[in-house]
Amino acid sequence: MRIDSSLVVFITGASSGFGIQVGLDLLKRDCKCYLTDRDDIDNKLISQYPTTQVVFRHLDVTDEEGIKNAIKDCVKTFGHIDAVLNSAGIAPLESIIGQNFSNKILAQCLSINVIGTFNVSKYAALQMAQQQNTNKEKRRDYAIINVGSIASVNALDKGSIYGASKGAVLAMTLPMARDLGRYGIRVVCMCPGFFNTKMVQQIPQTNLQQLAKLTCLGRHGEPSEFSNAFQAIIENTFINGTHFYLDSSMATPHL
Incomplete structure (x- = not known):
């Protein structure tokens, strides 16, 4: 899959992180981006690009009907959809056994991180499969890239809720790839x-400094490094049904 002006990417959680x-990195490479988030985006970030290349729409990924409508609008706006980044998420x-724990928080996290990711993937895949079936010549491939976490297998203290949600995102990857591979x-x-990122700033600075020392590079990652990895997955069409850690070989301790 080439990253160029023909590529249309649907992104959730696109207002930050x-x-x-x-x-922004894809726009610089002339791609078309359909950006969504339940929060407002800083329009200054995308105002330099024409609406024929990028649009922003409010989307709460817990709203299944909203997801269906957003996918339809993406296709109406850009003609098709090639790739998805499921980046929307929360990290309670x-x-x-804490006083602030509640099933409401658990339900909200699972609804956004797991069900939201699943439904965006589902309706994007339905559109991609339709495109594949109607194309006279099969497209090289399509891609759905979900954001798990090192918490998928090794969450911090107080990370039961978040770890459960990201563990589910990891677990759905391989069977989803098996379901969808026949459609490219x-x-x-x-x-x-x-x-x-803004989300990580929830963690006390003292802990963040300690955690940075546990990576092989002695620092935390930059969003641009995540973006570089995303683009590499898009371009390498044999990466499929797998997951990988982007953490500089960090061992998460008991903090």
């Missing part, structure tokens, strides 16, 4: 460690 970084940190749709899970 990994989502906006990937979007609550001890399972690849599914990959990226499992980042700690990056300098």
